[in-house]
Amino acid sequence: MNALATVSTDQEQKPAMFYEVHGEGDPVVMIHGLGGNSNIWTPQVTTLQRFFRVIRPDLVGSGFSRLDGETISIERYIRDIVGLLDRLDIGSAHLVGHSMGTIVCQHLAAWHPERVRSLALFGPIHTPSDAARDALRARAETSRTRGMLPVAEAVVQGGTSAYTRADRPEIAAFVREATLRQHPEAYAQTCEALANAQPADTDRIRCPSILVTGDEDGTAPPTAAGSLALSLPDADFTVLSRCGHWTSLERPRDVTEALTTFYFSRTFR
Structure with missing residues (x-):
């Protein structure tokens, strides 16, 4: 594993970008979403690292x-x-992306x-709806004024x-716990980044893709995710x-x- 061996929870002491690397082979980069971190992919790494070089970054903040x-x-995330x-x-x-991470992947x-080489999008979002943008800005205000506890409870529910x-x-x-441990200002800025996200030009995407969502996913409901797939x-x-x-x-x-299945049946054929 290649990763920073010691990290601090103090913002000033944290690295610019923490990441872990597991395994060898073709590289797979796994990008988390709002309120998440690289640990959301832990259930998948045990298997994937047997065949691939798996890179899991924590996005800024x-x-x-x-x-x-x-x-x-x-745009900062993409860079x-x-x-x-x-x-x-x-x-x-x-x-590989989850939620907001799928927008980064598409762009x-x-x-x-x-x-x-390929896209694997879980809880995929093309662009937030107007209602979702308003809700994200309201959530940013909540994290700044009331802290992460009410946000964490709402995210779980x-x-x-x-x-x-x-x-x-x-x-x-x-x-x-993952949501509760977010830095309130960093989380607020992430909410605002997602609220301001513009749709990627899918006509320019040529690689094979897989999109997966849950039947109870209110953020990436099957109808919207299916339209993106089309x-x-x-x-x-x-x-x-x-x-x-939280598919993964x-x-x-x-x-x-x-x-x-996607990698071995679609991307290596």
Whole structure:
């Protein structure tokens, strides 16, 4: 594993971008979403690292990556991921994204098609609706004025399925803890970055894709995710039952199977 061995929870002491690298082979870069961090992909890494070089960054302001003086934006995330590829001497990679991370992936594939071999999008978003943009800006205000506790409670209730909350309390607890530990200002800026996100030009995306969402995903509902899949030239689309927005955690085996099946049946044929 290549990663920074020690990290601090103090913003000033955190690295510019924390990341972990597991395994060897073709590179797979896994990008988390709003309120998440690189740990949301932990259930998939055990299998993927047997076949691939798996890179998991914490986006700026999230996890162990610090909030610096530059305002967070989708464009900043894209630049940071391209910079990480350059730092690791990776010409092109398979991109995996969750939620907001899927927007980053789509823009990367549209702007830098030579750097992207495939897209795997979980809880995929093309662009937030007007209502979602307003809700994100309101959430940013909440995190700044009231802290992360009310945000964390709302994320668990609105972002996970009824089955997860009732029968998988450890997953609900993980989502709550991951959100609760976000830096309030960094989280607020991330909300605003997502609220201001513009749709990627899907006509410019040429790589194979897989899109997966949950039947109880209110952020990336099946109708919207399905429409996004139809706009991509070479895409498979799957809906997971009893699943909310936190796909990789709520249905970890299905997500791992979807990824491995996609890679070995579609991207290496």
